[in-house]
Amino acid sequence: MIVEDEILVAVDIERILVDAGYEIFGIAADRETALQQRGEADIAFVDINLRDGLTGPAIACDLADRHGTKIIYLTANPAQIDRVAATAIGYIVKPFSDSAIRAAADLAANGRNANDPVHAEITLFAAV
Secondary structure, eight states, X not given: OEEOSOXXXXXXXXXXXXXXXXXXXXXXXXXHHHHHHGGGOSEEEEESSBTTBSOHXXXXXXXXXXXXXXXXXXXXXXXXXXXXXXXXXXXXXXXXXXHHHHHHHHHHHHOXXXXXXXXTTEEEOTTO
16 A cells, blocks of 8 residues: 555555555555555555645554554655554655665565665664
8 A cells, every 4th residue: 555645656656566566455645545445455655744734654553553554654754753653664765766665565575584684765663
């Protein structure tokens, strides 16, 4: 799932993930739409500032708590991540590269070995 209100950014993320073999269950630009589409997604890329305000952290927490969805935050300002979802992997600062999105999806889908290098654009949370 992609939770992003800038449609060109959302479509770019979708292209990157589909090209990498991932299935996209939806794109949401606000809290209401994200929570309507939540059921199928194992992984969600969540922007912080959305069409309805600073709702990204709350959406991420809802997806994590209700469905166990793994979260990757996308933001230009990581300091705005005021609540970290229990299943959050980390964040990527915008603008991002295709390889960062692919690496984050692979990390969320497959986990990480302690000795595996982490893509330079991904900042992991301590528990990962």
